[in-house]
Amino acid sequence: MPPVVLGGHASPKMDLDLHYMPALRNYGEGEAGSKSEWRRVGRPGWTCQRDATAILGCPAALPYTEVIERILSLLSQDRCPPPVDRPDSENPRIAQIGDHQVIDSPQGTSAERGPAAATAIASDPPRPPIRLGIIGTGLAAQKLHWPALALMPQRFQIVAFANRTRSTAEEFATIAGLSMDGYTPDYGDLLARDDVEAVLVGVPIERIFPIARDCIEAGKHVISEKPPGASEAEALEYVELTARHPSQVVLMGEQVFYGDSRRLARSLIDAGAIGQPRFFVHRVVKHEVPVPGRFSSTPWRHKPAYPGGSIVDGGVHDLAGMRLLGGDIASLSARTEWLNKAIEAPSVLAMDFGFARNGSGSLFYGSFSTPVLDEDGSTRVYGTDGNLIINRGSVRLVRADGSVEEHVLQGSSAFYNEFLNFYEAVAYGEPVVGTVAQSARNMLILLRALRAAEEERTIDVRAEPWNAPAEGVPLWRPRGAVGLFDGLPVRHSIKAQ
Amino acid sequence: MPPVVLGGHASPKMDLDLHYMPALRNYGEGEAGSKSEWRRVGRPGWTCQRDATAILGCPAALPYTEVIERILSLLSQDRCPPPVDRPDSENPRIAQIGDHQVIDSPQGTSAERGPAAATAIASDPPRPPIRLGIIGTGLAAQKLHWPALALMPQRFQIVAFANRTRSTAEEFATIAGLSMDGYTPDYGDLLARDDVEAVLVGVPIERIFPIARDCIEAGKHVISEKPPGASEAEALEYVELTARHPSQVVLMGEQVFYGDSRRLARSLIDAGAIGQPRFFVHRVVKHEVPVPGRFSSTPWRHKPAYPGGSIVDGGVHDLAGMRLLGGDIASLSARTEWLNKAIEAPSVLAMDFGFARNGSGSLFYGSFSTPVLDEDGSTRVYGTDGNLIINRGSVRLVRADGSVEEHVLQGSSAFYNEFLNFYEAVAYGEPVVGTVAQSARNMLILLRALRAAEEERTIDVRAEPWNAPAEGVPLWRPRGAVGLFDGLPVRHSIKAQ
Numbered sequence: 001m002p003p004v005v006l007g008g009h010a011s012p013k014m015d016l017d018l019h020y021m022p023a024l025r026n027y028g029e030g031e032a033g034s035k036s037e038w039r040r041v042g043r044p045g046w047t048c049q050r051d052a053t054a055i056l057g058c059p060a061a062l063p064y065t066e067v068i069e070r071i072l073s074l075l076s077q078d079r080c081p082p083p084v085d086r087p088d089s090e091n092p093r094i095a096q097i098g099d100h101q102v103i104d105s106p107q108g109t110s111a112e113r114g115p116a117a118a119t120a121i122a123s124d125p126p127r128p129p130i131r132l133g134i135i136g137t138g139l140a141a142q143k144l145h146w147p148a149l150a151l152m153p154q155r156f157q158i159v160a161f162a163n164r165t166r167s168t169a170e171e172f173a174t175i176a177g178l179s180m181d182g183y184t185p186d187y188g189d190l191l192a193r194d195d196v197e198a199v200l201v202g203v204p205i206e207r208i209f210p211i212a213r214d215c216i217e218a219g220k221h222v223i224s225e226k227p228p229g230a231s232e233a234e235a236l237e238y239v240e241l242t243a244r245h246p247s248q249v250v251l252m253g254e255q256v257f258y259g260d261s262r263r264l265a266r267s268l269i270d271a272g273a274i275g276q277p278r279f280f281v282h283r284v285v286k287h288e289v290p291v292p293g294r295f296s297s298t299p300w301r302h303k304p305a306y307p308g309g310s311i312v313d314g315g316v317h318d319l320a321g322m323r324l325l326g327g328d329i330a331s332l333s334a335r336t337e338w339l340n341k342a343i344e345a346p347s348v349l350a351m352d353f354g355f356a357r358n359g360s361g362s363l364f365y366g367s368f369s370t371p372v373l374d375e376d377g378s379t380r381v382y383g384t385d386g387n388l389i390i391n392r393g394s395v396r397l398v399r400a401d402g403s404v405e406e407h408v409l410q411g412s413s414a415f416y417n418e419f420l421n422f423y424e425a426v427a428y429g430e431p432v433v434g435t436v437a438q439s440a441r442n443m444l445i446l447l448r449a450l451r452a453a454e455e456e457r458t459i460d461v462r463a464e465p466w467n468a469p470a471e472g473v474p475l476w477r478p479r480g481a482v483g484l485f486d487g488l489p490v491r492h493s494i495k496a497q
Numbered sequence: 498m499p500p501v502v503l504g505g506h507a508s509p510k511m512d513l514d515l516h517y518m519p520a521l522r523n524y525g526e527g528e529a530g531s532k533s534e535w536r537r538v539g540r541p542g543w544t545c546q547r548d549a550t551a552i553l554g555c556p557a558a559l560p561y562t563e564v565i566e567r568i569l570s571l572l573s574q575d576r577c578p579p580p581v582d583r584p585d586s587e588n589p590r591i592a593q594i595g596d597h598q599v600i601d602s603p604q605g606t607s608a609e610r611g612p613a614a615a616t617a618i619a620s621d622p623p624r625p626p627i628r629l630g631i632i633g634t635g636l637a638a639q640k641l642h643w644p645a646l647a648l649m650p651q652r653f654q655i656v657a658f659a660n661r662t663r664s665t666a667e668e669f670a671t672i673a674g675l676s677m678d679g680y681t682p683d684y685g686d687l688l689a690r691d692d693v694e695a696v697l698v699g700v701p702i703e704r705i706f707p708i709a710r711d712c713i714e715a716g717k718h719v720i721s722e723k724p725p726g727a728s729e730a731e732a733l734e735y736v737e738l739t740a741r742h743p744s745q746v747v748l749m750g751e752q753v754f755y756g757d758s759r760r761l762a763r764s765l766i767d768a769g770a771i772g773q774p775r776f777f778v779h780r781v782v783k784h785e786v787p788v789p790g791r792f793s794s795t796p797w798r799h800k801p802a803y804p805g806g807s808i809v810d811g812g813v814h815d816l817a818g819m820r821l822l823g824g825d826i827a828s829l830s831a832r833t834e835w836l837n838k839a840i841e842a843p844s845v846l847a848m849d850f851g852f853a854r855n856g857s858g859s860l861f862y863g864s865f866s867t868p869v870l871d872e873d874g875s876t877r878v879y880g881t882d883g884n885l886i887i888n889r890g891s892v893r894l895v896r897a898d899g900s901v902e903e904h905v906l907q908g909s910s911a912f913y914n915e916f917l918n919f920y921e922a923v924a925y926g927e928p929v930v931g932t933v934a935q936s937a938r939n940m941l942i943l944l945r946a947l948r949a950a951e952e953e954r955t956i957d958v959r960a961e962p963w964n965a966p967a968e969g970v971p972l973w974r975p976r977g978a979v980g981l982f983d984g985l986p987v988r989h990s991i992k993a994q
Binding site: 278279281331333334335336337338339341348350351352353354359360361362364366368370371372373374375376382383384385386387389396398399400402404452456457458460 | 775776778828830831832833834835836838845847848849850851856857858859861863865867868869870871872873879880881882883884886893895896897899901949953954955957
């Protein structure tokens with residue numbers, strides 16, 4: 001039986017990839033997917049992916065066996081999945097978002113028509129793609145970064161990649177369609193190359209800072225995975241290092257700052273759609289057991305070499321979302337429990353906090369080794385004149401009069417947005433939203449929450465060294481964009497109820 | 498158009514009564530329902546109620562207009578709703594609950610066959626019903642207490658009732674089928690009667706303690722509404738007063754201690770069904786605006802004369818549930834916000850806490866004047882080997898192997914159980930579960946949570962004057978019962994998934 005890959009790696013639909021890839025790989029007896037293989041399923045690239053997703057129904061609810069059955073059925077018919085009907089395709093919808101209008105036309109957004117030119121301003125001088133080196137070609141590069149980079153060939157060109165284990169680099173090269181000529185086992189070789197302008201660092205937590213430091217000291221622009229270090233001391237060093245190199249762009253991956261649904265929610269809050277926002281509630285509950293080939297199986301996630309383990313590694317994203325929506329955090333208290341037998345650390349955190357401006361928050365982060373059922377994973381913001389319900393791909397605005405406005409976001413890719421911010425910072429000097437200092441602040445607050453839980457006390461985090469402005473995190477928009485989504489892969493539509 | 502009452506007051510289905518009564522009354526132009534009126538809809542008593550509920554579908558989801566339409570349609574056909582098919586009625590289900598078996602037979606529980614004899618032990622001497630006086634015949638007496646008392650004519654006989662406003666007493670007399678001979682505007686007259694053995698006190702918060710004190714000092718057994726007072730000082734006095742009268746039974750209404758789904762969950766936890774319970778999460782989010790004729794319209798709920806307002810008045814029940822499940826609370830922190838324009842006090846509370854034995858908790862209580870949508874109102878307990886999801890009328894056990902056991906509880910009445918505990922305490926000296934000290938503890942913890950929020954600090958509540966044993970609240974069972982539900986109106990069945 002040939003290995004089967006669903007829809008192609010060059011897809012912003014990470015949900016599906018992350019969810020089904022392990023099963024599909026097992027089915028293919030351990031062989032990784034490749035460009036030539038996904039072409040068998042349908043049209044190349046993410047258009048096919050989107051169709052396949054629609055045909056397969058709700059991905060999270062389908063058992064693996066059924067997914068495989070459906071794919072085999074498609075293969076046996078030797079046909080490409082038909083295009084999906086787009087509802088309301090005749091009538092472009094115009095939405096008032098914050099202080100501007102977003103127009104979702106039948107032609108899609110400009111990103112679909114030609115990514116490279118999507119957000120460049122007319123007067124920008126043309127420039128060649130950024131020549132990118134990649135250090136670390138493991139899961140993050142393969143499953144998170146490459147699908148976004150694949151959409152941006154006119155912005156990024158991968159010229160070199162380094163990984164200690166050659167076989168992992170070969171996997172990546174196959175996925176990304178690269179020859180092994182650009183490979184080196186020693187990242188020092190990569191940094192020594194003058195033609196490498198910028199470096200993507202995607203390595204385990206304890207190696208992030210030492211490698212990023214080498215990159216910065218070699219004069220490269222850097223986009224690196226979070227967190228900023230394996231300890232507070234390291235993170236502080238990282239923040240200071242970036243301050244000493246103001247002419248280099250350093251972006252720390254925090255995809256939540258760039259996620260379209262949270263950006264939209266922030267924009268609605270800023271526009272006063274729910275009056276004064278007062279209570280921010282976020283809840284994430286996961287059943288996490290190690291699965292071969294997935295993030296959950298990485299050894300350092302079980303025996304954390306840095307304080308906090310799963311709660312800090314996973315929780316920083318949830319905290320990033322709270323800070324994007326409500327601003328910076330002033331003081332907090334928390335409780336933790338050990339409830340994941342595969343993780344030798346606390347895995348559940350309940351945290352109450354106050355924001356620096358106004359309003360309160362409640363965050364529940366749970367990683368469980370036992371199954372969980374019917375959990376509400378939404379973020380909710382309650383205001384004086386309504387509330388927001390934020391889920392992946394949707395934002396619902398519940399107004400004081402009981403009417404509901406549902407915003408649907410399809411084809412969204414936070415990683416695409418993140419790489420675009422990096423590109424525009426390097427190419428045009430745009431400000432970086434996901435700074436190392438912002439990620440350090442997220443990490444610090446979670447470390448203080450762990451301390452608050454351990455010492456059973458309320459901790460004021462205003463006086464900490466990485467204090468952030470009360471407004472927290474700037475709202476990212478593409479360069480020159482009028483709307484939130486101009487030129488991005490996402491399609492935005494609104495249903496009134 | 499005649500006034501229409503759905504199914505009868507003598508019903509343990511409080512959901513429906515509370516939800517639809519105001520609309521139905523409005524429809525009947527302000528006239529209260531009466532015994533003779535409900536007979537028009539179908540068979541007397543709660544059997545009819547249950548059928549009507551099933552016919553009308555999910556009560557909470559139906560708009561009032563549609564309910565009225567359906568009832569009118571039934572009336573116009575001049576027929577009693579047909580009995581509802583009982584699934585699996587041929588096969589009694591046997592469930593292992595904690596350390597005992599519960600058998601749900603096609604004949605129902607013994608309460609349906611004859612409530613008076615349901616839980617008496619064979620050797621108990623026969624005794625006449627408790628001669629009950631009622632002080633305060635307003636909403637609580639009419640909507641909460643009477644529906645339960647109506648099921649227990651062999652245990653309670655209402656011989657006197659007092660209320661300052663005569664018209665409210667007349668309303669109650671009509672509902673309960675009493676003559677006005679037993680009425681007095683002055684509760685002192687009621688207390689002076691030797692034939693009144695016990696008194697039910699259902700008055701606004703600020704009058705509860707002074708009246709209950711008069712009752713106790715007059716030598717009566719007392720069952721009173723919560724909270725134990727309008728202030729900490731009053732509550733402390735109330736606790737001390739009961740200690741000085743050990744031969745009198747004093748039960749403070751806290752229906753959550755008696756609710757069947759939480760009792761079942763507690764029993765499952767005690768039996769080790771989820772291993773070590775570690776995290777207790779409770780969330781209740783309500784859209785509360787004043788509606789004429791409902792609890793929400795009572796003036797003292799808007800301008801609270803006692804500290805805490807809505808959060809203490811409503812939140813004590815949620816806290817009672819946490820303490821029944823997890824034991825007593827050791828320390829806490831909290832945040833509050835003002836988000837109900839009809840309430841001049843904070844209306845939203847997020848509280849994190851640690852239990853005295855082990856485990857942590859997170860409570861979110863929200864009363865909002867703006868509408869809310871798709872809120873998960875379940876209580877969840879996460880253990881080392883599984884978790885419980887507790888809703889009104891159902892408890893789901895999610896085991897470590899992913900299997901789910903769903904317990905369904907139909908016809909449950911926490912008020913029935915509460916009155917039964919009171920009866921058995923007076924008649925047979927059974928211990929009271931809902932003591933004044935337990936309610937004082939619930940109230941105190943919420944008052945400390947409000948202080949924790951105001952002062953932004955973590956508060957240790959172990960050293961407080963009303964400290965409770967670490968195990969918190971005893972699990973109530975009917976006298977002589979082997980199972981949790983022996984002789985009660987509730988029907989318990991189990992679905993394995």
